[in-house]
Amino acid sequence: xxxxxxxxxxxxxxxxxxxxxxxxxxxxxxxxxxxxxxxxxxxxxxxxxxxxxxxxxxxxxxxxxxxxxxxxxxxxxxxxxxxxxxxxxxxxxxxxxxxxxxxxxxxxxxxxxxxxxxxxxxxxxxxxxxxxxxxxxxxxxxxxxxxxxxxxxxxxxxxxxxxxxxxxxxxxxxxxxxxxxxxxxxxxxxxxxxxxxxxxxxxxxxxxxxxxxxxxxxxxxxxxxxxxxxxxxxxxxxxxxxxxxxxxxxxxxxxxxxxxxxxxxxxxxxxxxxxxxxxxxxxxxxxxxxxxxxxxxxxxxxxxxxxxxxxxxxxxxxxxxxxxxxxxxxxxxxxxxxxxxxxxxxxxxxxxxxxxxxxxxxxxxxxxxxxxxxxxxxxxxxxxxxxxxxxxxxxxxxxxxxxxxxxxxxxxxxxxxxxxxxxxxxxxxxxxxxxxxxxxxxxxxxxxxxxxxxxxxxxxxxxxxxxxxxxxxxxxxxxxxxxxxxxxxxxxxxxxxxxxxxxxxxxxxxxxxxxxxxxxxxxxxxxxxxxxxxxxxxxxxxxxxxxxxxxxxxxxxxxxxxxxxxxxxxxx
Amino acid sequence: xxxxxxxxxxxxxxxxxxxxxxxxxxxxxxxxxxxxxxxxxxxxxxxxxxxxxxxxxxxxxxxxxxxxxxxxxxxxxxxxxxxxxxxxxxxxxxxxxxxxxxxxxxxxxxxxxxxxxxxxxxxxxxxxxxxxxxxxxxxxxxxxxxxxxxxxxxxxxxxxxxxxxxxxxxxxxxxxxxxxxxxxxxxxx
Numbered sequence: 001x002x003x004x005x006x007x008x009x010x011x012x013x014x015x016x017x018x019x020x021x022x023x024x025x026x027x028x029x030x031x032x033x034x035x036x037x038x039x040x041x042x043x044x045x046x047x048x049x050x051x052x053x054x055x056x057x058x059x060x061x062x063x064x065x066x067x068x069x070x071x072x073x074x075x076x077x078x079x080x081x082x083x084x085x086x087x088x089x090x091x092x093x094x095x096x097x098x099x100x101x102x103x104x105x106x107x108x109x110x111x112x113x114x115x116x117x118x119x120x121x122x123x124x125x126x127x128x129x130x131x132x133x134x135x136x137x138x139x140x141x142x143x144x145x146x147x148x149x150x151x152x153x154x155x156x157x158x159x160x161x162x163x164x165x166x167x168x169x170x171x172x173x174x175x176x177x178x179x180x181x182x183x184x185x186x187x188x189x190x191x192x193x194x195x196x197x198x199x200x201x202x203x204x205x206x207x208x209x210x211x212x213x214x215x216x217x218x219x220x221x222x223x224x225x226x227x228x229x230x231x232x233x234x235x236x237x238x239x240x241x242x243x244x245x246x247x248x249x250x251x252x253x254x255x256x257x258x259x260x261x262x263x264x265x266x267x268x269x270x271x272x273x274x275x276x277x278x279x280x281x282x283x284x285x286x287x288x289x290x291x292x293x294x295x296x297x298x299x300x301x302x303x304x305x306x307x308x309x310x311x312x313x314x315x316x317x318x319x320x321x322x323x324x325x326x327x328x329x330x331x332x333x334x335x336x337x338x339x340x341x342x343x344x345x346x347x348x349x350x351x352x353x354x355x356x357x358x359x360x361x362x363x364x365x366x367x368x369x370x371x372x373x374x375x376x377x378x379x380x381x382x383x384x385x386x387x388x389x390x391x392x393x394x395x396x397x398x399x400x401x402x403x404x405x406x407x408x409x410x411x412x413x414x415x416x417x418x419x420x421x422x423x424x425x426x427x428x429x430x431x432x433x434x435x436x437x438x439x440x441x442x443x444x445x446x447x448x449x450x451x452x453x454x455x456x457x458x459x460x461x462x463x464x465x466x467x468x469x470x471x472x473x474x475x476x477x478x479x480x481x482x483x484x485x486x487x488x489x490x491x492x493x494x495x496x497x498x499x500x501x502x503x504x505x506x507x508x509x510x511x512x513x514x515x516x517x518x519x520x521x522x523x524x525x526x527x528x529x530x531x532x533x534x535x536x537x538x539x540x541x542x543x544x545x546x547x548x549x550x551x552x553x554x555x556x557x558x559x560x561x562x563x564x565x566x567x568x569x570x571x572x
Numbered sequence: 573x574x575x576x577x578x579x580x581x582x583x584x585x586x587x588x589x590x591x592x593x594x595x596x597x598x599x600x601x602x603x604x605x606x607x608x609x610x611x612x613x614x615x616x617x618x619x620x621x622x623x624x625x626x627x628x629x630x631x632x633x634x635x636x637x638x639x640x641x642x643x644x645x646x647x648x649x650x651x652x653x654x655x656x657x658x659x660x661x662x663x664x665x666x667x668x669x670x671x672x673x674x675x676x677x678x679x680x681x682x683x684x685x686x687x688x689x690x691x692x693x694x695x696x697x698x699x700x701x702x703x704x705x706x707x708x709x710x711x712x713x714x715x716x717x718x719x720x721x722x723x724x725x726x727x728x729x730x731x732x733x734x735x736x737x738x739x740x741x742x743x744x745x746x747x748x749x750x751x752x753x754x755x756x757x758x759x760x761x
Contacts, residue, residue, distance in 0.1 A: 025612055104611060128607075128634075161634035162596060162608035238632040306637040317639035319657035324650060325682035327674035329584065329619035357617060365679050438612070530678070535618055538673055550704075550713045 001165040003158045006129040007096055008033035010136035015173035016040055016066055018058035020051035023437040024070030025105035026156040027098035031068060035449055044440055044449045047408040048073035052080045059093035060185060062175035064140055068096040071112050082119045083187050084149050086195035090176045092143035094136060098154045101275045102302035111276040112153045116253040120199050122206055123151045123253040124215060125231040129163035135250060138215060146202050157232045207254035215250025218263055226267030228280055233273045239305040255283050264289045275303050331360050333536040334505035334553020336431055336476030341366040342532045343482035349396050354378035356402040357436045358429055365533040376409025382424050383417050391423035395490050398425045404434035404442045417495045418466045425489045425496045428459060431504040439507060463497045476502035479560045505553050512554030514569035518545050522566035529558040529567060575628030577636040581655045582647030583672050584621045587717040592623040597738040598730050599627040607634040620651060645724045647717060648672050649688045656692055665692060666724040667700040699723055701761055715754035722758020732759055
């Protein structure tokens with residue numbers, strides 16, 4: 001069972017009633033699996049802050065609730081997180097937060113354990129699929145016992161690895177009765193002051209109790225060599241040093257300090273083996289315990305057994321990697337973003353970018369996107385540029401943002417542009433889905449996570465309702481239409497929006513009826529068709545072009561690029 | 573028994589996930605502890621992808637590391653070259669003899685290496701097949717990955733019947749026959 005599927009199963013067995021999330025690698029499959037359990041209400045919320053608040057509401061009402069997100073999603077949800085830390089829970093509440101050491105699909109490598117410490121919320125971490133399922137059930141017990149939300153931190157390697165899992169039955173948990181209690185549930189200064197005292201006491205109590213929690217365990221072995229470790233890093237320790245003594249921590253915040261001290265005093269050489277930040281290490285050092293940590297192991301990137309072997313035994317693998325051309329991710333054949341970027345590139349326009357597949361427009365051969373900060377940032381960064389440099393400066397700039405990202409947090413930024421009398425053009429790349437994470441529905445697709453038809457937010461009318469006069473809709477594959485719209489809208493001294501519409505090429509049923517085929521006797525070998533960088537096209541030795549029929553989606557962008565009619569669309 | 577390590581490498585979208593699930597399934601049915609590790613998200617968009625399968629009595633880490641793989645299944649030549657050093661000295665390398673140009677080659681920033689299979693044969697036991705052509709002959713270009721899996725299966729310790737049973741349980745019901753045929757094509761190659 002995939003780690004993320006095991007988390008969903010654990011939530012099901014724990015009697016969870018409500019789950020909310022926004023998709024983000026490597027957390028997406030949690031909700032995609034949860035939806036298979038009919039006893040649980042689950043939804044895609046527009047962003048992680050909303051998802052977290054939905055879970056808080058369900059908990060206040062007395063039910064067990066959870067929300068899941070990737071690490072950077074917790075930044076968006078951190079406002080409610082810090083408050084719900086004080087408020088605590090009625091029904092148990094768990095946040096599953098997936099870190100991404102090694103940056104497989106993220107914009108940074110932040111460590112959720114640090115946010116757990118900062119927000120004074122307990123953090124637990126499993127080390128395989130079985131533990132992922134067991135720990136989430138335990139997290140709900142902790143949540144209710146200590147009156148606290150609990151974060152279960154996972155990593156890409158855990159969430160996207162499969163291992164054997166023993167299943168158990170769901171235990172229905174009766175809702176806790178709701179009682180109005182403004183001292184606990186309304187965070188005004190007078191109440192929050194008292195709750196802060198409670199929160200500090202709660203952490204102290206949990207740190208003391210940590211020594212007897214089953215998720216923290218000592219595996220005694222050779223006492224010359226000992227490790228304090230957690231999560232997936234524990235597996236690398238077991239792989240390399242099966243005979244060493246290990247303190248495997250399941251509770252990462254607060255740390256069970258007496259257990260750590262008891263373990264450390266028996267060990268001759270103590271290693272702290274933890275991915276990302278030295279969270280355990282710094283606290284162990286602060287206890288006056290000698291250990292080896294980040295001076296031997298990196299803060300950046302993912303850990304491995306070979307890395308541990310190298311430090312402990314000085315052994316390197318006998319084989320060496322060869323120098324080969326890199327294969328970075330690219331936009332798919334038939335991707336509507338490629339067409340939009342081609343039009344922008346031809347007009348020499350810079351784009352303030354955002355988070356999604358379309359961030360790939362930053363690299364060769366498109367090179368259109370200049371910036372990418374975080375979800376929803378494209379619109380506000382463009383706005384900042386205009387306020388710094390004046391409206392003429394942004395006439396050769398646009399902001400590009402996907403439909404799901406626009407509804408996530410971009411919409412606030414667009415409101416800001418209108419309110420603060422901005423000049424600038426926002427291009428919403430509407431591909432009718434959340435593409436990068438593997439096609440999740442959102443508020444404008446007309447379907448819920450649970451598969452029910454629902455009202456689809458109309459992005460055009462949403463923009464119009466903000467008071468934006470010029471909102472233009474154009475097909476993402478219409479080069480002439482795109483060029484006209486971009487020229488006209490960027491020339492204006494006001495806010496304008498271009499909605500570029502074409503479904504993601506990977507959505508079911510989105511193949512065009514035809515495929516593109518080169519006509520070699522008409523080809524002038526100019527290479528114009530190759531410029532958008534479609535992977536279905538390759539240049540032959542004689543300068544003409546081949547198109548791989550199995551890859552070609554039939555979008556016809558290459559045909560539009562060719563001035564000599566040397567590419568035609570033919571039936572599959 | 574010592575833990576066995578298998579890797580599947582290729583280009584995002586080539587179907588490494590399905591192949592690894594079949595591998596995981598057969599090891600599970602044979603009563604082993606199994607761990608699989610895969611790549612989702614951005615790397616799937618035409619990038620280089622790698623999936624690890626480990627099986628044995630008790631498996632700890634879910635990934636295969638440099639110099640440790642018993643079998644490396646590569647769905648593309650350049651990816652075979654990129655990951656060949658993950659193989660043990662006497663490891664088996666199964667290569668689909670197909671070329672997919674990565675973006676640096678398309679833009680002219682890099683060259684696609686020549687004679688990959690010939691050069692790899694100096695250091696490893698290499699078995700190659702043009703599975704793309706074989707799959708097209710069968711009328712379904714998509715099943716090339718199962719043909720490659722069939723070829724790899726010849727160098728592993730499970731019977732043809734065991735494989736076919738797991739394929740039947742893993743692939744979508746409508747595609748069982750074509751996938752079984754594809755597997756046999758590779759197995760008998």
